[in-house]
Amino acid sequence: MTTQEWKFTAKDIALKPDIFLPGHRACAGCGPANVLRMVMKATRGPTIVTEATGCMEVVSSIYPYTSWSVPWLHTAFETAAANASGIEAALKILKKKGKVKQDHVDVIAFAGDGGTYDIGIQALSGAVERGHDFLFILYDNEGYMNTGIQRSGGTPMGAATTTTPAGTVMLGKLQHKKPITDIMVAHEMEYVATATPYYWRDMLQKVRKGLEVEGPAFLHIFAPCPRGWRSDPAKTIEYTKLAVESCVFPVYEVVKGKYELSTPSKLIALAPQKKKPVTEYLKGQGRYRHLFTPQGKHVVDEIQRWTDDRWAKLQKKVEQTA
Amino acid sequence: MTKTKIAKAAKVDANAKVDANAKVDANAKVDAKQEMMAFNGDEAVAYAVKQSDVDVVAAYPITPQTIIVEKYSEYVANGEVLTEFICTESEHSAMAACIAASATGARTFTASASAGLALMHEMLFVASGCRTPIVMAVANRALSAPLNINGDQSDSMAQRDAGWIHIYVENAQEAYDTILQAFRIAEHVDVQLPVIVGLDGFIVSHTLENVDVLLDDAVKAFVGERILPNVVTHEGKTVPFKLDPDNPMTMGPIALPNYYFEFKRQQEEAMKNALKVIQQVHDEYAKVTGRSYGNALIEAYKLDDAEIAVVCVGSAAGTAKDVVDELRSEGVKAGLLRLRTFRPFPADEVKNSLQNVKAVAVMDKSMSFGGNGGAVLHEVRHAMYDATARPLIVDYIYGLGGRDTNPKDIKKVFNDLHTIAHNNRIGKLVNYVGLRE
Numbered sequence: 001m002t003t004q005e006w007k008f009t010a011k012d013i014a015l016k017p018d019i020f021l022p023g024h025r026a027c028a029g030c031g032p033a034n035v036l037r038m039v040m041k042a043t044r045g046p047t048i049v050t051e052a053t054g055c056m057e058v059v060s061s062i063y064p065y066t067s068w069s070v071p072w073l074h075t076a077f078e079t080a081a082a083n084a085s086g087i088e089a090a091l092k093i094l095k096k097k098g099k100v101k102q103d104h105v106d107v108i109a110f111a112g113d114g115g116t117y118d119i120g121i122q123a124l125s126g127a128v129e130r131g132h133d134f135l136f137i138l139y140d141n142e143g144y145m146n147t148g149i150q151r152s153g154g155t156p157m158g159a160a161t162t163t164t165p166a167g168t169v170m171l172g173k174l175q176h177k178k179p180i181t182d183i184m185v186a187h188e189m190e191y192v193a194t195a196t197p198y199y200w201r202d203m204l205q206k207v208r209k210g211l212e213v214e215g216p217a218f219l220h221i222f223a224p225c226p227r228g229w230r231s232d233p234a235k236t237i238e239y240t241k242l243a244v245e246s247c248v249f250p251v252y253e254v255v256k257g258k259y260e261l262s263t264p265s266k267l268i269a270l271a272p273q274k275k276k277p278v279t280e281y282l283k284g285q286g287r288y289r290h291l292f293t294p295q296g297k298h299v300v301d302e303i304q305r306w307t308d309d310r311w312a313k314l315q316k317k318v319e320q321t322a
Numbered sequence: 323m324t325k326t327k328i329a330k331a332a333k334v335d336a337n338a339k340v341d342a343n344a345k346v347d348a349n350a351k352v353d354a355k356q357e358m359m360a361f362n363g364d365e366a367v368a369y370a371v372k373q374s375d376v377d378v379v380a381a382y383p384i385t386p387q388t389i390i391v392e393k394y395s396e397y398v399a400n401g402e403v404l405t406e407f408i409c410t411e412s413e414h415s416a417m418a419a420c421i422a423a424s425a426t427g428a429r430t431f432t433a434s435a436s437a438g439l440a441l442m443h444e445m446l447f448v449a450s451g452c453r454t455p456i457v458m459a460v461a462n463r464a465l466s467a468p469l470n471i472n473g474d475q476s477d478s479m480a481q482r483d484a485g486w487i488h489i490y491v492e493n494a495q496e497a498y499d500t501i502l503q504a505f506r507i508a509e510h511v512d513v514q515l516p517v518i519v520g521l522d523g524f525i526v527s528h529t530l531e532n533v534d535v536l537l538d539d540a541v542k543a544f545v546g547e548r549i550l551p552n553v554v555t556h557e558g559k560t561v562p563f564k565l566d567p568d569n570p571m572t573m574g575p576i577a578l579p580n581y582y583f584e585f586k587r588q589q590e591e592a593m594k595n596a597l598k599v600i601q602q603v604h605d606e607y608a609k610v611t612g613r614s615y616g617n618a619l620i621e622a623y624k625l626d627d628a629e630i631a632v633v634c635v636g637s638a639a640g641t642a643k644d645v646v647d648e649l650r651s652e653g654v655k656a657g658l659l660r661l662r663t664f665r666p667f668p669a670d671e672v673k674n675s676l677q678n679v680k681a682v683a684v685m686d687k688s689m690s691f692g693g694n695g696g697a698v699l700h701e702v703r704h705a706m707y708d709a710t711a712r713p714l715i716v717d718y719i720y721g722l723g724g725r726d727t728n729p730k731d732i733k734k735v736f737n738d739l740h741t742i743a744h745n746n747r748i749g750k751l752v753n754y755v756g757l758r759e
Contacts, residue, residue: 046567050422061575066556071565074574075421075448082415086380086422086430087565089406093377094427097404105567123418126411 008204013041017069024067025059029233031223031240032056032139035197036110039137039221040070042207047106048073048087052080052115055146055225056139078119080109081127084134106211107134113154114144117178128187128216135210135217138180141225149228153178156248157306158299159287161228166290171299176306184218185254191217193253196240199264202251206262209253222249230286239281245274246281247311252318259317269315278304354540354610361533363494363526364389367433367459367519369533370501372397373541377428377548380408380419384438385471386523387461391433413438417445417456424454425573427564429505429548432456435523436463439477443484449516450485450589452574453563455508455548456516458486459501461527462636462687464723472724473523475635476688479697481518485589487596488665490520490636492615494531497521499613502536502545506603511551512595514563520664522637522687524724536611544610593666600663619668621660622675624650628657630739631676631713633702634685635661638720638727642685645732656736661698669705676702677709680743683735685755687721695719695752716748720755731755 019040026033036056040047050073051057057074060067075083084107091107094100111120116138124136143161144150150163157176160166164173184192191213195203203221210217222240226233243249244264251262261269268275279300282288291300361369368390371379381391397403406423410416413434424430434442439460449456460478464470478488487507491497497519504517521527536544550562553571561569577585597619604618615621621639624646625631632642639660649656659675661668676682684703686696693700695717706712718735721727735755742748 048426048565048567058576061572063575063577063581064556066572066575068572069570071567071570072572073422073425073565074576075418075452076444078414079418079445082410082418083422085408085410085415086378086419086424087426089378089380089408089419090423090426090428090430093404093406097377099427102567122411123415126415129411130408 006205006208008042008201013038013204016041019043019047019069020060021067021069023065025062026055027227027233029226029236030055031141031197031225031236032112033059034236035139035221035223038197038200038204039207042204042211043106043108044208044211045104045106046102047108049108049110050074050080050083050087051109052111052120053077054112054115055141056110056112058146077115078123080111080115080120081124081136084109084136085127085130085132088132088134108211109134109136111136111138112146113138113140113142114152116140117153117180121183125187128184128189128218131215133215135207135213135219137207138218138220139223140220141223141228142177143225143228145225145228154180157303158291158296160290161287171290171296172287181218181220181254185257188257189216189218190256191253193218194220194222194249194251195262196222196244196249196251198237198241199244199251199262202262202264206253228287230289231284235284239285242276242281246276246278246307248278248281248307250311250314252314258321259314261315261318278307354536354612356534356536356611359533359535360530361494361498362389362528362530363497363521364461364528365393366494366498366533367501367521368393368397369535370498371431372403373536373538374502374505374545375429375542375547376403376405376431378406378408378420378423378430379432380410380416380423380430381432382410382413382416382434382438384413384435386463386473386527387433387435387459389527390459390461413441414445417442417449420456421445421449421452421454424456425452425565427548427550427562427566429509430454430456431458433459433461435461436465436471436477439481440465443481446481446484446486446516448574451585453514453592454516455514457501457504457508458516458518459497460518460520461523462520463523470723473525474687474722474724475520475522476722478518478520479688482665482697485515486665487513487515487517487593487600487663488520489517489600489663490661491526492637492639492660493526494529495533495613496615497526498533498535499607499611499615502541503600503603503607505545507596507599509548510599510603511549513592513599514551515589515592515596520636525637534611534613540610544607597666597668615662616660617671619663620671620675621662623658623660625657625659625675625679627655629655629680630682630736630743631657631659631679632683632685632732632735632739633659633661633676633698635664635698636687638685638687638732641727641729642732645729645736648729648733649736654736654740664701667701667705672702672705673709676706676713677711679713681714681739682716683739684715684717685735686717686719689719689722714742714746714748716742716750717752718755719752725756727755
């Protein structure tokens with residue numbers, strides 16, 4: 001099936017019944033809740049979902065209620081990929097033994113940045129190495145928001161969290177974000193991609209592509225948290241546009257090792273003058289407020305330098321693997 | 323969110339009929355013909371798993387259980403079993419994968435020991451809380467530090483409150499027999515709890531013995547297919563309890579203070595049910611094979627008129643039985659109580675079998691540091707509080723880190739008991755066997 005045939009038009013999406021149902025307890029302007037609702041619109045048939053402990057697990061499954069109209073399993077924080085392994089293995093053998101009716105059941109594992117970059121990375125790496133057929137979706141809100149905004153391996157430099165507060169000698173997190181997508185690409189998996197909900201059609205197409213891969217696929221979705229970012233809940237989606245426009249979060253695909261920029265990022269590569277400075281993205285987010293001071297300037301400069309460097313390296317990878 | 327979205331995922335509908343196709347026919351004629359094999363404990367476990375038509379095995383190697391997964395890998399590689407074998411990157415993931423596979427409807431097995439079991443700790447609670455009837459063989463081994471690969475029971479004793487059924491075996495034959503029973507116990511609709519079958523590291527896991535095994539068809543008839551209990555979904559449908567796209571179910575939810583407690587109470591009820599089910603399954607197996615182990619919960623050896631008795635768990639019972647025989651030949655009224663089932667704890671059986679004994683020595687192959695004795699002592703003494711006559715009870719910590727406990731050591735314990743019974747008072751509550759001090 002080609003990309004064109006998917007017909008992810010606004011009308012198609014609106015008409016498709018929700019799988020992630022309303023009534024969950026997510027905050028106003030929650031990025032991940034938006035992402036989950038949209039992602040589930042891109043599923044193609046019978047699907048089982050497993051989630052790591054985290055915001056989305058907690059807001060969607062408060063017993064005796066559920067927001068899930070597909071089978072759903074949660075076991076622990078670090079286990080999303082291990083769960084997916086078990087579900088996939090069980091489906092495979094039970095199908096062989098005639099105990100599963102469906103021709104195929106897709107398995108999706110959702111985890112936040114904590115459950116992916118940090119505590120869940122071992123299980124993820126193992127499951128990908130073993131080649132289980134599942135799509136792992138990282139909803140990255142750049143911190144342990146569920147436990148009250150602590151830093152994770154996915155928290156960017158300079159961001160204030162409750163464990164990297166903006167103090168007088170330390171200005172938020174000292175380290176840059178862990179390059180999780182590169183780490184997954186290094187597993188030589190068939191499909192790795194990044195997406196943001198502003199470019200929703202691009203995101204949904206990537207979900208579908210990830211599901212169609214026979215084997216593990218990894219999708220990194222940028223999903224702001226207004227509570228953790230101290231940002232305006234009304235601007236959640238806007239930030240996922242600015243992150244792409246400033247190249248803080250470029251959108252791209254790596255298919256069988258071949259890098260390709262997705263259209264929004266490709267347009268910036270073709271017209272570099274369109275690339276916005278990181279300050280356009282940082283300003284307005286309370287977590288970076290302390291950087292817009294004379295003593296914070298060097299951190300902003302470093303964020304810009306790092307962003308430019310990462311963007312240049314990404315474009316080089318696109319050239320090298322073309 | 324409307325009230326129609328209520329998910330009673332964990333509520334078992336007691337009135338719903340179990341799928342007849344999946345039911346084990348207790349009256350079916352079983353060919354009880356058996357073959358004798360030379361197996362060590364680990365091989366006996368692997369062979370029993372092979373015969374039990376297990377769908378998913380997810381495991382990680384650790385001494386002294388490694389032979390189980392190695393042997394099973396051979397069965398998989400040679401097409402002798404229809405199993406998805408997941409060689410995970412850690413025990414933690416092994417248990418997570420087992421829970422997920424079991425939740426998807428698969429019969430699931432794993433094996434572990436020591437540090438591996440400790441790494442699983444978090445997931446053991448999830449397994450019992452999700453009511454996934456996983457069977458796990460634990461080749462009991464000491465915990466670090468210092469690092470030690472030899473046998474003691476510190477690993478599984480440290481997991482006693484994780485909501486699993488614990489059955490400890492004495493030898494390779496019992497390991498084989500108990501694994502077959504374990505699937506029936508775990509998957510019983512009134513139980514739906516995971517089971518640990520403990521076999522002493524090296525002493526049982528690596529010692530070659532003659533093991534009588536049933537033929538494949540007989541095992542198939544005895545173990546049967548996995549039974550899925552019926553539950554009521556949030557849509558009000560009564561369906562088998564598993565992740566099924568046709569009947570969506572939310573499993574492993576978050577439960578706040580308004581519901582969590584009831585989940586835990588249901589697990590306790592299942593444990594109570596397990597006391598009966600363990601005996602039923604054991605008795606049924608005894609009819610087929612002619613082999614039985616006490617009443618499945620405890621094995622009383624020459625206890626009826628005993629004045630002094632030892633209580634132990636696992637392979638030490640074999641040595642202790644020889645010592646009891648020797649003492650009996652000398653006219654000493656010695657006896658032995660082997661605890662086969664440790665969780666659920668058979669308090670009534672223990673009380674009834676020990677209340678006429680004058681002095682009892684509990685043997686603990688693990689320590690509860692600062693706890694005034696080991697786990698077995700605590701349980702036994704607790705059970706004896708309600709007895710009409712309470713024996714004098716002392717604890718003997720033995721065999722830690724694989725230290726050998728021989729008949730002479732156990733004879734000394736009985737000698738001590740003789741003195742305790744004669745003086746009608748205990749010396750030290752906690753004692754150590756074969757320790758330099």
